[in-house]
């Protein structure tokens with residue numbers, strides 16, 4: 001039970017139950033869908049970008065606790081950030097959920113997902129929303145898949 | 148055996164089965180995962196193999212392996228005899244009329260693709276219809292969609308009720324169009340556990356002169372199948388769900404139909420005479436077995452059938468039925484849990500959702516408790532869409548599962564609730 005708590009931390013359970021920015025942005029400047037073919041989970045992310053800054057970001061969709069919480073935490077982390085920083089943050093986040101390296105600074109709450117590294121089959125859940133944001137920024141039409 | 152006791156699975160005999168002995172036949176079950184005794188409840192995805200199967204494969208490779216049907220030497224003769232012996236075992240298992248009606252493939256999936264390509268490619272034309280059901284596995288949907296794309300035929304789908312039972316009036320209505328060239332139906336649904344009334348469905352189709360393919364991937368491990376009683380044209384299954392090795396499948400087909408059908412793949416073993424002008428094909432079943440097959444795998448399947456016959460499918464079915472009833476009763480006591488698939492005629496598995504917890508999270512938490520289940524869409528996305536869920540959790544049973552293992556499942560599910568409360 002204890003090691004499960006490392007994965008399912010309070011913050012994650014809370015964001016799963018009450019996801020932040022869980023809504024549609026009616027006229028987003030950017031939008032994309034992400035699917036996890038393994039489980040059929042699908043999320044949509046919406047961004048409103050002005051002068052290279054993410055003014056608003058939101059998501060919709062159904063997923064497991066890890067993918068929902070990760071999406072919710074991601075929207076909090078990215079709101080107000082310059083678009084240029086997304087790629088860098090995604091990389092840092094990806095490292096945290098896949099490798100044993102020290103948690104990079106500046107990830108803030110996102111680092112609660114570090115427990116995912118002990119559950120290799122769940123890494124895709126944690127990165128689904130990020131893949132979708134990347135696809136939105138690249139203005140891709142087809143839904144991105146995690147594999 | 149001491150390992151068994153260490154795991155305190157304390158098997159109890161049900162329906163005359165000696166569960167302790169049966170479990171002792173499966174080396175893989177004697178282990179701990181994440182420090183807990185392994186409780187393997189993912190049998191619908193793939194079952195485990197008894198030692199008899201592992202030994203048969205090992206014996207083949209260590210004492211008599213050679214290519215079949217071509218050597219004049221002793222090893223080739225022995226391999227050929229063992230391979231063809233397994234064909235006879237499959238014939239007897241299905242009660243087919245002749246070994247010529249038993250074709251070895253790679254899997255259920257390949258068996259269905261063979262029919263879609265060979266039968267479908269030669270007999271289905273633009274404007275024709277293929278009837279399937281709403282509870283098919285992707286492997287009994289996509290080959291027909293591909294066929295329809297190639298030929299201009301149309302796919303028709305029999306709907307089912309909330310309980311997971313096919314609506315047979317709709318089925319009859321679809322059959323009455325006068326354009327149906329084939330019915331393809333799953334015998335036991337891997338997503339719901341429903342046992343479909345295939346015998347009756349075949350009668351309805353035959354009354355209109357329509358042939359029927361039955362997807363038996365899930366049914367053969369759990370219920371005795373007699374293809375002559377069913378009178379189906381085709382029956383497909385996989386070895387790996389039947390305690391045999393992976394990479395081997397079976398297609399049963401009625402001889403006259405198989406004879407009329409063109410080959411599926413071309414190559415060695417499926418010819419009688421090849422010149423650059425013309426090729427004469429081999430007789431059944433070789434016509435449909437191009438190239439060197441999975442020789443040791445087929446022999447392993449034969450060993451699995453021997454092993455299963457020694458226990459008896461009726462005893463297996465009775466034991467699994469009792470386990471399912473026991474599991475269903477306990478699962479229903481968990482608040483927020485709903486079982487998907489409550490057909491009157493049901494076997495071998497319980498698919499469910501738990502309010503507020505995604506099946507993937509259930510799967511991860513259960514795994515840490517040693518309980519292996521499947522979480523996902525079970526390659527039956529249309530079934531998930533029918534119920535409006537992205538996925539389900541599924542516990543599926545085999546002959547070696549025990550009541551104690553059901554208890555472990557249920558206990559772990561209560562932990563899931565505790566964690567997510």
Ligand SMILES: Cc1ncc(COP(=O)(O)O)c(C=O)c1O
Nearest residue numbers: 254255256284286337364365385
């Ligand atoms: C009902 C059903 N049909 C077909 C298949 C496909 O079997 P295979 O992957 O062995 O080809 C499965 C396997 O999950 C199944 O459950």
